[in-house]
Amino acid sequence: MKKIHIIGLGLLGGSFSLALKKVKPEIHFTGYDKDAKNLQDAFTLGIIDEAKDKADPDTDIVILATPADSLEGILKESLDQAGQDTLIMDFGSTKAKLCQSVANHPKRSQYLAGHPIAGTEYSGPKAAQEDLLDKKVFIICEMEKTDLHLKGKAYEVLEALNMKLRFMDPEEHDNQLAFVSHLSHISSFMLGKTVLDKMEDDKNVFDMAGSGFASTVRLAKSSPAMWAPILSENKKNILEALSMYISNLSKFRDKIIADDVEGLYLEMEKINAIRDILDLK
Amino acid sequence: MKKIHIIGLGLLGGSFSLALKKVKPEIHFTGYDKDAKNLQDAFTLGIIDEAKDKADPDTDIVILATPADSLEGILKESLDQAGQDTLIMDFGSTKAKLCQSVANHPKRSQYLAGHPIAGTEYSGPKAAQEDLLDKKVFIICEMEKTDLHLKGKAYEVLEALNMKLRFMDPEEHDNQLAFVSHLSHISSFMLGKTVLDKMEDDKNVFDMAGSGFASTVRLAKSSPAMWAPILSENKKNILEALSMYISNLSKFRDKIIADDVEGLYLEMEKINAIRDILDLK
Structure with missing residues (x-):
């Protein structure tokens, strides 16, 4: 070489x-x-x-x-x-x-x-x-x-x-990456946008942000020159992942509206399974 | 003391x-x-x-x-x-x-x-x-x-x-925290759920997860015993933040559907402002 x-x-x-x-x-x-x-x-x-x-x-x-x-x-x-x-x-x-x-x-x-x-x-x-x-x-x-x-x-x-x-396989790659990478970037960018929009009414909102917010919003610092093309190139898979995500958020919101505290508890408890999966990696 | x-x-x-x-x-x-x-x-x-x-x-x-x-x-x-x-x-x-x-x-x-x-x-x-x-x-x-x-x-x-x-003020506290803490937890839990749901079809999906996913999904390991009550106690503010978040995600999805690469670019570029805000903290 x-x-x-x-x-x-x-x-x-x-x-x-x-x-x-x-x-x-x-x-x-x-x-x-x-x-x-x-x-x-x-x-x-x-x-x-x-x-x-x-x-x-x-x-x-x-x-x-x-x-x-x-x-x-x-x-x-x-x-x-x-x-x-x-x-x-x-x-x-x-x-x-x-x-x-x-x-x-x-x-x-x-x-x-x-x-x-x-x-x-x-x-x-x-x-x-x-x-x-x-x-x-x-x-x-x-x-x-x-x-x-x-x-x-x-x-x-x-x-x-x-x-x-x-x-x-390339198709499998693009589908999996939509879920474990591209969706994370979208969730992070939109979290950033939501809090920035809020800041227009309330300038001090970021003072209260702790390490949890920093961790979830970190990817909103990413380069648009890299990410706009990815969103376009992998459109089909990203729309699949993003639509599932929005649907999950909407159903979770319905549980909050319905005061279904037990349902919220059980849902989050199930998702805690991610502890073992991520620790195994 | x-x-x-x-x-x-x-x-x-x-x-x-x-x-x-x-x-x-x-x-x-x-x-x-x-x-x-x-x-x-x-x-x-x-x-x-x-x-x-x-x-x-x-x-x-x-x-x-x-x-x-x-x-x-x-x-x-x-x-x-x-x-x-x-x-x-x-x-x-x-x-x-x-x-x-x-x-x-x-x-x-x-x-x-x-x-x-x-x-x-x-x-x-x-x-x-x-x-x-x-x-x-x-x-x-x-x-x-x-x-x-x-x-x-x-x-x-x-x-x-x-x-x-x-x-x-306690009302101001609860409203701000909904945006910079409680919403982050919901976004993270639902991201975890979306990928766990996907795993039912595709067992290897987590193999492809990098540090970006780990960072955005970290809070999905949090305790339901702590979080279910917070979602209930701060219902009004959390619904405000969550609804804004879902609306922002939906509008972003519309831009992807419309192949509006320039619009996606400009949107993400604006959100990059979070770099300076978080670094100042």
Whole structure:
């Protein structure tokens, strides 16, 4: 492994490079970001060794770490230009439409559809952390469609980062992620909105906020440039999850209206099962 | 300050005692919990020095740290029995109905309505932490109704715990807390329910959950014995907050249905204002 090129030098692309440089200092990192400031910051922070518009033909892996709506175009272009021994791997949060878009591409076998389950509410190269990916899950979709030798290059770096590989169908991935990631972001943004709206009448409302509020609203700090495209790309699954959520909230509200304290108690007690499930993870 | 009696030896009552014992080791703590196991644990953990059904007449402060629906009865009984130099102070999460219930009590001036803004998703004496209250906000309602000398006893211990005092009207307290605490718990419980319901079809859904999900669903581990009464006691304000939340979620869903990516972007960008507000706290 000699050369890696990263397109999109933000939180994920940056964290990937910083972590890999620690364990594989021999790799030369080139990279590109359409935002000139991010590109400059990434160089200054040591995320890339060299800024380059395009990957060199002898690049081992090209990482695509840009927002979900830009990936289709960049993936096609990267495959078109890829040297014959280059693997293209993306870090996108939605997989079905992207896999579909290159299903018949002549170089499909040079692509690995990936998704690291890691992130924070911050974005950009300055938010990158060398331990962000450590021991996190990395989902690979349609692994059977990728060339065996090129796949080996991906495994080499992902294992060097202690990531735990999981293999999934892209449709299943997008559906599950709508429930355990995308919905959390929506619930958090709307909680933020509700309290901000309240603040227009009552300026001091945030003074009373404790750690519970901070925890549930944290994701409302997330980047709209990342999340608006995800909401659109994964529309069908997100609408399924969001509609179930709204329905559950409405039924819970009905119980409060009906003074059904016992019903509320029993409902919450059942949901407490999440204690064991999350602790097992 | 010689003697403090705590009724309800759970997370808050226990954390209060553990912290105060460090800075004021001379105080003798007596206490009671209707759950015999909690009472025994509290003694074993050093939360109380002595188990007692009732406060001694020379007790300086009686702390009421039981669930919201039990407080009215315990507060009245404690006031009835209180020695003339004893302050009764509660830690309840709702204040309006409780203050109202003792408005005409002959010993009203011996009561201080309090609420420490601190907690975790765990409960019981074993969940108590000696640093839980440190530097947290402590809200006092109707402070003008409490005897000056007795209020001084409360200030002495709250300041010894580095708590930051805030003074509020009970109605205002309950309304604000509905938005920045009670609503967070409901959003978290219903998020947990939505994903648990999904798990019935798809057992592996939790494997894909990252730190964002864990953060938004953390409060769904909270105690139903504490929360069912709060939902009932603060019904009017919680319904106001919850209805605004459901309405915001529904409007956000409409934007997703309409493929209004720009509208979603602008909405989330506006909500990002919460970054500065939370960081200022």
